Structures are given as structure tokens and as C-alpha cells.
Amino acid sequence: MAVxxxxxxxxxxxxxxxxxxxxxxxxxxxxxxxxxxxCEECFGPLEIAYDFSSYxxxxxxxxxEAGPANIWRYAPLLPVPADVADKPNLNPGWTKLxxxxxxxxxxxxxxxxxxxxxxxxxxxxxxxxxxxxxxxxARAFGFTTLSCSSTGNLAGAVGAxxxxxxxxxxxxxxxxxxxxKVVMAAVYGGELVGIEGTYDDVxxxxxxxxxxxAGEGWGFVNVNLRPYYAEGSKTLAYEICEQLGWRLPDQIxxxxxxxxxxxxxxxxxxxxxxxxxxxxxxxxxxxxxxxxCSPVSAAFKAGHDVVRPQKPNTIAKSLAIGNPADGPYxxxxxxxxxxxxxxxxxxxxxxxxxxxxxxxxxxxxxxxGVTVGVTRKLIENGVLDPAxxxxxxxxxxxxxxxxxxAGTGPTATIRPTLDSFRExxxx
Amino acid sequence: MAVxxxxxxxxxxxxxxxxxxxxxxxxxxxxxxxxxxxCEECFGPLEIAYDFSSYxxxxxxxxxEAGPANIWRYAPLLPVPADVADKPNLNPGWTKLxxxxxxxxxxxxxxxxxxxxxxxxxxxxxxxxxxxxxxxxARAFGFTTLSCSSTGNLAGAVGAxxxxxxxxxxxxxxxxxxxxKVVMAAVYGGELVGIEGTYDDVxxxxxxxxxxxAGEGWGFVNVNLRPYYAEGSKTLAYEICEQLGWRLPDQIxxxxxxxxxxxxxxxxxxxxxxxxxxxxxxxxxxxxxxxxCSPVSAAFKAGHDVVRPQKPNTIAKSLAIGNPADGPYxxxxxxxxxxxxxxxxxxxxxxxxxxxxxxxxxxxxxxxGVTVGVTRKLIENGVLDPAxxxxxxxxxxxxxxxxxxAGTGPTATIRPTLDSFRExxxx
Numbered sequence: 126m127a128v129x130x131x132x133x134x135x136x137x138x139x140x141x142x143x144x145x146x147x148x149x150x151x152x153x154x155x156x157x158x159x160x161x162x163x164c165e166e167c168f169g170p171l172e173i174a175y176d177f178s179s180y181x182x183x184x185x186x187x188x189x190e191a192g193p194a195n196i197w198r199y200a201p202l203l204p205v206p207a208d209v210a211d212k213p214n215l216n217p218g219w220t221k222l223x224x225x226x227x228x229x230x231x232x233x234x235x236x237x238x239x240x241x242x243x244x245x246x247x248x249x250x251x252x253x254x255x256x257x258x259x260x261x262x263a264r265a266f267g268f269t270t271l272s273c274s275s276t277g278n279l280a281g282a283v284g285a286x287x288x289x290x291x292x293x294x295x296x297x298x299x300x301x302x303x304x305x306k307v308v309m310a311a312v313y314g315g316e317l318v319g320i321e322g323t324y325d326d327v328x329x330x331x332x333x334x335x336x337x338x339a340g341e342g343w344g345f346v347n348v349n350l351r352p353y354y355a356e357g358s359k360t361l362a363y364e365i366c367e368q369l370g371w372r373l374p375d376q377i378x379x380x381x382x383x384x385x386x387x388x389x390x391x392x393x394x395x396x397x398x399x400x401x402x403x404x405x406x407x408x409x410x411x412x413x414x415x416x417x418c419s420p421v422s423a424a425f426k427a428g429h430d431v432v433r434p435q436k437p438n439t440i441a442k443s444l445a446i447g448n449p450a451d452g453p454y455x456x457x458x459x460x461x462x463x464x465x466x467x468x469x470x471x472x473x474x475x476x477x478x479x480x481x482x483x484x485x486x487x488x489x490x491x492x493x494g495v496t497v498g499v500t501r502k503l504i505e506n507g508v509l510d511p512a513x514x515x516x517x518x519x520x521x522x523x524x525x526x527x528x529x530x531a532g533t534g535p536t537a538t539i540r541p542t543l544d545s546f547r548e549x550x551x552x
Numbered sequence: 553m554a555v556x557x558x559x560x561x562x563x564x565x566x567x568x569x570x571x572x573x574x575x576x577x578x579x580x581x582x583x584x585x586x587x588x589x590x591c592e593e594c595f596g597p598l599e600i601a602y603d604f605s606s607y608x609x610x611x612x613x614x615x616x617e618a619g620p621a622n623i624w625r626y627a628p629l630l631p632v633p634a635d636v637a638d639k640p641n642l643n644p645g646w647t648k649l650x651x652x653x654x655x656x657x658x659x660x661x662x663x664x665x666x667x668x669x670x671x672x673x674x675x676x677x678x679x680x681x682x683x684x685x686x687x688x689x690a691r692a693f694g695f696t697t698l699s700c701s702s703t704g705n706l707a708g709a710v711g712a713x714x715x716x717x718x719x720x721x722x723x724x725x726x727x728x729x730x731x732x733k734v735v736m737a738a739v740y741g742g743e744l745v746g747i748e749g750t751y752d753d754v755x756x757x758x759x760x761x762x763x764x765x766a767g768e769g770w771g772f773v774n775v776n777l778r779p780y781y782a783e784g785s786k787t788l789a790y791e792i793c794e795q796l797g798w799r800l801p802d803q804i805x806x807x808x809x810x811x812x813x814x815x816x817x818x819x820x821x822x823x824x825x826x827x828x829x830x831x832x833x834x835x836x837x838x839x840x841x842x843x844x845c846s847p848v849s850a851a852f853k854a855g856h857d858v859v860r861p862q863k864p865n866t867i868a869k870s871l872a873i874g875n876p877a878d879g880p881y882x883x884x885x886x887x888x889x890x891x892x893x894x895x896x897x898x899x900x901x902x903x904x905x906x907x908x909x910x911x912x913x914x915x916x917x918x919x920x921g922v923t924v925g926v927t928r929k930l931i932e933n934g935v936l937d938p939a940x941x942x943x944x945x946x947x948x949x950x951x952x953x954x955x956x957x958a959g960t961g962p963t964a965t966i967r968p969t970l971d972s973f974r975e976x977x978x979x
Binding site for chain 1: 713741742743748756910967
């Protein structure tokens with residue numbers, strides 16, 4: 126096996142703040158912090174283990190509230206050095222938690238409905254949160270090139286973050302990607318390499334490259350830096366609770382691609398409880414998929430513990446991972462918290478994008494249509510309680526998936542006269 | 553003249569916070585607050601006159617700093633009621649002031665270079681700031697429909713703001729607008745009316761509609777609500793100074809469309825001085841245009857006080873106003889502060905978009921390419937002092953003007969093998 130997956134050296138000089146070690150999610154085996162992602166004992170996924178033992182809840186809360194209006198207010202809870210805010214990065218996060226009263230009325234929610242709108246991030250998706258963590262890990266490990274395989278949001282987030290940080294970037298994409306996404310990925314001036322093959326071919330090639338001398342000094346944000354990268358999603362949980370007044374929501378609806386985001390939101394919520402920053406009471410996490418790529422939803426409904434891969438066919442391309450790595454962990458979280466996993470058709474996705482736009486003025490990408498559509502379906506099916514406080518995630522921007530609503534046009538076309546205006550019934 | 557331009561009634565019940573009256577910019581004639589935009593005496597433009605007499609600098613500063621992370625922290629300085637933050641609106645503003653050290657190095661700026669990045673607003677342009685003011689005026693005057701003529705950013709900002717506020721919206725656009733802009737304008741579910749004619753025809757029709765019974769109850773944000781609307785640009789000045797630590801920048805580079813934004817930024821800076829929130833010291837304001845629509849730049853260079861209209865022909869469509877209403881006032885401000893007005897070619901605009909993206913990870917729309925390009929030109933010409941603190945505005949998002957950089961593509965295309973990777977010289 127050419128891929129370097131296990132820690133080969135101990136680097137005790139790495140300063141990533143409260144991050145103490147990497148720990149295997151399956152067997153608990155610990156290894157020192159390093160650019161590795163799989164356990165040397167059981168090949169389970171590695172994640173960050175923290176040392177939060179010195180924190181006092183009151184002091185921590187004050188420190189967070191006095192911090193900057195971005196994710197670095199939570200630096201004490203992330204695998205980053207204490208001076209992270211002074212380093213050049215895109216400073217993502219602290220996006221709006223929109224009180225969605227109009228949408229609540231349409232959906233019959235009475236307990237308070239909120240949209241966590243991550244389209245406000247620097248490159249307009251939640252990916253800026255995770256890439257910002259990977260960037261700090263890359264700096265800590267002395268990597269000089271930031272890389273990833275991507276079909277969209279991630280490419281732009283990596284290109285932009287590397288540009289600002291003064292690192293080289295090299296992003297790999299399928300050669301036949303839509304022109305708009307190619308432009309977004311290329312404009313930041315890094316290397317952008319089209320691969321003659323599918324997205325799977327791109328991924329396979331990246332794994333080969335990590336194990337090759339040619340890939341030395343390269344940090345692949347979603348491969349060898351994945352344990353750090355994934356932690357960025359915890360900041361969604363932190364922000365939601367702080368913006369609710371240091372309170373857990375009762376219900377939260379999260380999109381599922383690899384499933385990592387949902388499991389890390391759960392991790393973030395549990396940390397806040399353990400640290401005493403929020404009251405310990407039950408919360409439910411719901412996962413949302415598009416019907417055309419619903420392996421986790423299918424497994425949930427069938428009562429399975431494993432996820433059977435699917436071949437994606439949906440307009441929600443940012444969620445189109447047919448074999449989601451964290452699928453089984455998503456099932457765990459949904460079942461443990463009393464949530465569920467549901468899916469909606471592409472037509473329902475488009476309807477939900479329009480619903481959110483016309484009720485709250487928020488133009489979501491297809492992934493946001495998936496979460497809003499699933500929220501509606503879960504309420505209709507009596508699974509989600511409309512009398513409870515509910516937060517729905519929008520993880521990206523409608524400007525990036527314009528094709529989904531491309532049929533949208535003028536409600537009328539008239540001549541520039543008042544007569545024509547009246548004839549059209551507009552007066 | 554069918555257009556209602558002058559105040560016909562006194563409405564003493566209107567609560568728009570510190571806004572005391574409308575005052576003519578030309579002759580100083582005052583009229584009560586109302587949905588009017590031109591002086592009944594001399595047809596000069598009306599603007600808001602405030603009563604700030606009760607403010608203490610120290611208390612005001614504390615009140616602002618304790619306010620929300622959006623423009624409503626400055627509610628005491630805007631024509632809005634004190635409880636504005638509790639009403640449903642998009643809460644724009646408090647966008648990032650990016651310390652642009654990489655760009656500074658490229659341009660040879662040593663005194664500190666910042667990009668005020670308004671692409672972070674809810675619909676990704678500064679228009680959210682001005683529409684938010686117009687919305688409050690519309691509510692105060694009892695309007696039930698929010699309207700505008702637009703070719704792009706404004707349409708989306710009005711549609712989104714009206715949706716969230718629960719008002720009807722009706723946006724007028726030329727019928728042959730690009731599909732992407734039509735989608736953005738239509739997705740919020742308001743009326744979108746294509747007019748068979750040019751943008752000038754659209755504007756003329758809107759003026760007719762305001763004077764007709766059919767337009768009763770309609771607030772046209774950039775016509776009969778213009779005095780309120782325009783004040784939103786002051787918040788750019790407030791935020792820049794607060795984000796610099798309550799300090800005036802030495803130099804600020806602002807794009808010119810109608811010219812309103814530049815004059816209101818000047819107004820905002822002068823207010824901060826008069827209120828004692830910043831030290832009174834000189835600042836210079838520079839205006840930026842595209843060569844293909846440079847009537848103000850041409851007048852500045854020729855030493856004229858009047859602006860000769862041009863027929864626009866530039867990729868910077870959001871700045872393509874050939875007969876800018878506030879052109880003469882822009883000339884005043886540039887000359888009074890010791891600034892200048894300059895223009896750059898479309899090629900320089902595209903180069904500047906790429907330069908900003910690759911140095912700071914900020915993907916600007918063409919208007920941002922204009923300001924960055926003009927900044928570079930002004931430094932090269934010795935007009936802008938690189939040893940002084942300089943702020944450059946980016947007022948919109950690159951995702952909205954993808955065509956400008958559409959030629960951008962992969963730097964290499966390879967087969968998914970390490971051999972192919974090496975052959976391409978990427979190792």
C-alpha cells in the first residue's frame with residue numbers, strides 16, 4: 126500500500142493549541158499529531174483528541190464572547206495555535222442565524238425556526254470553515270502546497286485560502302467540470318489540474334500522489350489533513366448555540382455528503398455540554414439527503430448499521446457522495462439522539478430553494494434546498510416536532526447552483542407604457 | 553410633469569430616528585420627511601438632515617460598539633427608527649476589512665492597505681446597505697410594494713429584502729437581461745417585469761408610474777425613496793473607521809456609478825469628525841471608473857465642473873451609468889479632499905480581479921477590478937501615496953460577473969497517473 130496513512134514520526138514541536146493527539150474512532154488507539162488519517166492498528170478513522178482540562182466554563186465563555194467575529198473566537202476548542210487570528214487566513218464563520226418567522230408560518234413551526242446561513246462565508250460555503258483548520262495543520266506540519274480533489278465548493282475554498290496564506294495550491298478536478306466551477310477554482314491563481322477521468326479517478330490519483338515522493342510537502346485537506354479539516358464543522362454547533370444565547374436547539378437538520386459535518390456538529394454540541402457552556406438536555410439531529418443519492422437515508426429506513434453505496438444522480442451535486450465515509454457514524458448519531466435521516470426528490474429540492482428565497486430572502490444552493498425540503502417532509506410525517514426550536518443548515522450559495530432554478534424568469538413582459546402595465550394586470 | 557417630486561403633505565408622525573427633515577443639496581430649502589427626492593424650489597436633490605445634537609461622543613461610541621454585527625449598530629446615525637434591528641430585514645453590513653499585505657507588496661504600498669469587502673453582504677453586494685434604509689422609509693410611509701429599475705445587483709437586493717420583510721416587490725428590468733441576473737432577480741418570488749426597451753426606457757417608465765395612480769403605495773428605492781436609500785452608503789465610512797480602531801484612513805478608493813456612494817462616504821466621514829468619534833485630520837477620496845464609462849474621470853482630468861454624458865461600453869456593468877446624477881458632487885469631493893478620479897481599461901479591470909484573487913483570496917466583481925486597477929494606476933502615476941493608509945472598496949461578488957474571467961481554466965490537463973503528472977512538469 127503506497128498511501129501513507131499511519132504516523133511515521135513523533136513531532137512534539139507541533140503547536141495546535143488544545144489538540145493533544147490523534148485518536149482512532151474505532152479502537153481508541155492514540156498517535157501523536159501528524160498528517161495521518163487512518164489508525165495503524167485497525168485502519169479506523171483518526172480524529173482529534175483534546176485537552177480541555179484547564180478550562181473554567183465562565184472564563185471560557187467570556188473569552189469566546191470577547192473574541193473576533195469569526196471562527197477564531199472558538200480557537201480554544203479547535204486544533205489551531207492560540208495566535209491563529211493573527212495569521213493570514215480568510216477568517217470564515219460567525220455567519221447569520223436567521224430567525225425564519227415567515228418560513229415557520231409556511232411550515233407550521235411554532236417553537237422557533239432558524240436558518241444557519243453559511244452562504245455568508247468568504248467563498249460562500251461552509252467549506253471555508255474546514256479548510257481554515259486544514260490550513261493551520263498544513264502550516265504546523267511545514268507543508269508548502271495545499272491540495273484537494275474537488276468538484277466544486279472545496280476547490281474555491283482551498284484556492285482562496287492558499288492565496289491569502291501565501292501557500293502554493295494545487296487542486297485536482299475532473300476535466301469535464303462545468304465552466305462556472307472551473308472559473309471559481311482557477312481565479313485564485315493556483316495550479317488547477319484537470320484529470321481525464323471521473324471524480325473517483327481523481328480521488329484515486331490523489332491517494333497515489335500522497336504516497337509518492339512527488340507529493341512530499343503536500344497537504345491534501347480532505348485526505349492526509351482530514352482529521353484537522355473535519356473539526357471545522359464543530360464551529361457550526363458552537364455558533365448556533367452561542368447565537369441562541371448559549372442554548373442547545375431542540376432539533377437540527379444537517380445535510381449529508383460524506384456525513385462528516387453531521388457527526389462533527391454532534392461532537393461540538395457534546396463538547397459544549399461537557400464544558401458546561403450549555404445546559405445538558407436532549408437534542409435531536411436529523412440528516413438530509415437527495416433521493417438521487419440517499420445511501421444513508423436508505424440504511425436508516427431499513428434499520429441497517431452499514432451503508433450500501435449508490436451511484437449518485439441528483440442536482441444536489443455538493444452532496445453527491447455515493448459511498449459516504451462517515452455514513453455509519455451518521456446512523457449512530459441520528460439513532461442515539463432520536464433524530465432521523467430523510468430524503469427528498471430533486472423537484473422538492475427546487476421547491477424548497479424557492480420557498481426559502483421567497484419567505485426569508487435567502488438564496489440557497491441545492492444542499493440548502495435539501496435541508497429545507499427534508500424539514501418540511503419530516504414535519505408533514507410527524508417526525509420533527511413543530512413545537513420545538515429547530516435549526517436548519519444552509520451550507521452554500523444559490524449563485525453556485527443557478528441551473529437548479531434556471532427556469533425562473535420574469536412574471537410578465539410589457540412595453541414601457543402605463544397601458545401595457547395595466548393590460549398585464551399589474552396595476 | 554407627472555412625476556411627484558415635491559412634498560405635498562407634512563407627516564409629523566413619521567419616526568425615522570435622528571432624521572429631522574429633507575434638505576436641498578443646492579439651495580438648502582427644507583421640507584418634512586416624505587417620499588420625495590427633488591426640491592420644490594430649485595429641483596436640486598434632497599438629502600437627509602439630522603439632529604445629532606443630543607449625542608455625547610463617548611456614550612455614542614460605547615453604544616455603537618455594543619450594537620449588533622451589522623449596519624444597525626449605527627442606527628443612531630441613520631434615517632431609521634430606534635427599534636430597526638427588531639424588524640425583519642437582511643441585516644447587512646459589518647463586512648470584513650481585509651488587511652491586504654500580499655496585495656500591498658505587489659503594489660508597493662507600505663503604509664497599510666485594506667480591502668473593504670462588501671461581497672460578504674446577504675445578496676453579495678453593497679446594495680443591501682442602501683436597500684435596507686429604503687425598506688425602513690417604505691415602512692414609515694406605509695408603502696406596501698418595494699420597487700426599482702435595475703440591471704443586476706439592485707434587483708436581487710430589493711427582491712430579497714422585500715421577501716424577508718413581507719412586502720410585495722415589483723422589479724423592472726430590460727427584457728433582454730442575461731439569464732443569470734434574471735434568475736437572481738426572480739428567485740425571491742416577487743413580480744419581475746421585463747420591459748421591451750433599453751434600461752433608459754425602464755427608468756422613464758418607472759418615473760411615469762410614480763406619478764400615476766397605479767403606482768400609489770409603491771416605494772421605488774432609487775427614485776422616490778432615494779434620499780433615504782442613499783444614506784446607506786454612509787455605513788461603509790463608519791465601518792471602515794471603526795474597523796481601523798476609530799481612525800480615518802488617509803486615502804480611500806471608491807467606485808463611481810451614479811456617484812452617490814462616494815459622496816455619502818464623504819458625508820459619513822465628516823459626520824464622524826463632527827461627532828468627535830474620530831480625530832479630525834485630512835483624508836483623500838479617489839473615484840474609480842472604467843474607461844468605457846468614464847464621464848466623471850474625463851471631467852476631472854479636463855478640470856470641468858460639469859459632467860458630459862457618455863454611452864457606456866465596458867464589462868463593469870454595475871458602474872455603467874453614462875450620465876451620473878451625482879457626478880458634479882463627486883468632482884467637488886475629489887477636489888476638496890485632494891483626491892482624484894481615474895479610469896482603467898477593461899483589460900486592466902480583469903488583471904486587477906485576478907491580482908486581488910491570487911494575493912488575498914478575494915474574488916471581486918468587475919467593480920472591484922475597477923477600484924483595484926485604479927489604485928495600481930494612481931500609485932504608478934504618483935497620485936496616491938503608497939506610504940499612507942489606503943482603503944480600497946470591493947462592492948460586489950465575482951460570482952455575479954463570471955464572464956469577465958471566463959477564459960480562466962485548468963493550468964494543465966493530465967491522465968490520472970503519476971507519470972502523466974510528472975510529464976506535465978507538476979512534480
